Ligand code: 5GP
Ligand code: SF4
């Protein structure tokens with residue numbers, strides 16, 4: 001998911017809309033905006049893309065100088081309107097609105113407990129547990145309420161919240177999912193999942209919201225507080241795939257990372273070939289890095305339908321195959337008679353690579369050597385990326401050689417864990433890599449049981 005919050009002297013809804021647009025890659029299922037107009041919160045949300053959800057009529061209603069927005073990619077709870085965000089709750093004569101990126105690992109037991117106390121839930125999402133706890137713990141001091149909530153919830157959360165005339169943000173102690181804050185010269189403050197909306201809407205000084213940090217923005221300015229600190233565990237998959245190529249999150253630039261991964265992989269797994277081809281778009285910088293380092297020319301060999309969006313979470317294998325077909329088409333004039341190195345960011349189920357290799361060969365490619373700029377994904381993510389269960393992860397069930405046969409490649413290689421970490425240029429390892437090595441910083445107990 002993607003979140004944004006803006007505190008300003010002027011109307012914020014259009015800016016929230018533009019900001020959400022530049023976070024659209026983080027979720028295409030639903031989108032929503034909530035503003036505070038000085039008296040009431042006004043909420044507008046629906047299924048589908050940001051551009052389809054808001055029009056001039058929405059902006060006439062969404063009047064307010066402070067607001068939050070959300071784009072959804074389902075990780076907990078089905079893809080229904082009632083599960084879309086922001087969430088708005090009334091409690092103790094007050095309104096609380098909240099939007100969340102991440103995934104809690106202990107929301108079920110908290111939900112059971114709150115239901116036991118008589119609380120009713122209106123959605124199936126973990127986010128509502130956060131909102132309910134903040135409302136429950138609010139006794140006149142909102143930061144205290146957030147701290148008490150943070151003491152209960154476990155897992156990944158980057159949250160933006162509206163309370164009275166305040167914009168509030170908080171990030172989990174491990175900092176799994178990104179969150180940034182920027183301030184413009186005129187005093188406007190923007191908080192968002194990535195830097196693109198901050199740069200596009202226009203802020204000058206940008207910094208990360210730190211893990212465990214709680215920020216309150218109101219007429220007194222920006223106030224920062226902290227919950228207990230823990231070891232940093234930023235999601236490395238943000239740089240591999242999830243974030244936009246122009247994202248700089250927690251000190252790592254996604255484009256540079258992807259490019260370096262390609263260079264490193266070309267040294268780790270060289271092969272003789274005529275052309276380096278990317279699976280666009282997340283594979284493109286890596287393919288360029290691979291090409292530059294190996295001296296083998298980069299070429300465009302796949303034409304992408306830019307109107308398809310990210311199509312990975314279709315329910316059936318047939319639909320996923322069809323999506324790949326609709327999204328990417330081999331360019332026969334480039335591929336014919338050539339030995340190809342095909343670079344992609346990751347293999348999850350193996351659908352994309354298998355389908356592409358088959359069709360590239362049909363288009364005349366003589367050989368296809370698959371190169372993947374992340375290690376094999378062997379474990380599910382419980383912190384906000386929707387990887388399937390282990391049975392469906394091809395690398396959890398087959399060796400590299402077996403995978404090579406299954407996807408029909410002439411050779412297959414993945415970047416090493418060390419290589420990927422080196423590509424961050426960070427001296428210390430402050431990253432979560434659980435989907436690659438199974439080391440979970442926060443035990444996903446409940447969910448692991450769910451899965452069985
Ligand atoms: P596979 O086809 O092997 O199941 O998935 C790998 C492909 O899906 C890669 O091209 C990668 O860019 C993309 N991908 C990996 N993780 C995700 C994800 O969480 N969401 C979406 N939409 N695509 C993903
Ligand atoms: Fe990111 Fe993987 Fe960790 Fe999930 S398990 S937070 S996808 S690195």
Ligand code: MG
Nearest residue numbers: 279280281282
């Ligand atoms: Mg891809």
